[in-house]
Amino acid sequence: MSESFRQANGRKVVSRASAQELGTVSHLLIDGPYRSVAAVVVGRGRRARLVDWAALSGFGPDAVMVADEGALRTPADAREQAAADGKLELVGRRALTELGNELGIIDDVTFNPRTGALETLRVADRDIDAAALLGSGSFAAVLDKSQESLP
């Protein structure tokens, strides 16, 4: 079973210890080189908190479970702050090849909910293997040149 970024958006985040809802998923921060979800951003703006992927007890179809409220932390660096502000959101970002040609806008991203590993990127009605992803930043997601569409 795969999850997708669009489906995950807005899912509630629940503490296993207190059974309380701590917020909802607003973004997923990816780790470019490892092509996986590094952290879940809970809430938006100044009140946004992060949960590291390793600190999740489960990414379920109805709720994202954490051990307790202590799993939520504030952004630790500029990149995490940018993620909390929604500036690194992969869905809606332009996809460039490493040759500098735009392929389109990323519609959705699927990932494995057990491991966090990215699976496919949906760009302009094509499903692109996440293995082609070289990095993702403030301007674009960069894909390797095997994705260059030939004229």
Next chain:
Amino acid sequence: MHLLMTASQINGLPVVTLGGDDVAEVRDVIYSPEAGRLVGLTLNKRGFLSGRRRELLPASSVHALGRDAVMVADASCLVLPEDAPEEVAHPGTDRNVVGDDVLTEGGVSLGTVRDLALLVGSTGEVVGYQIDKVGGGEGYIPLPAQLAVSGSTLVVPDTTEEFVRDDLVGLGAAVEEFRSRLGMR
């Protein structure tokens, strides 16, 4: 495949790292007419009216030049003029071929240079010029790899006259034939 762009289409492109961050945008190309290639790029800060950056991008640090972006490995590819290769930091003042007359070896004037046409891809090879034709209108001429350039005139082989094209696509097709005619490949 020949995908060509003019220098004016490259100006304004974002400079993007393989990590996906936009670190600058292209202000202008630095070109060596003798070598027939791009040697580097001058840069602006990103964003509307945000001004010039001192750093330069040597062509040797360009990962790829594309339709939509100039790709670099990371932000350290941008170097201060004092750390840049001489040809990038201090290009000759007679390097600007725009406005020069294009004369064939037989002494026929084809027009004046308006812009450069570059091969898009991993290199920055300049394969032709956009010209304002003598009789009016614009055209594109292919270039040999090297040619004689003075401050005001370029001398091109006589064959060039047969290869004047109306657009970049036509030029792309003409370059290879032109060069094989000259025995370049």
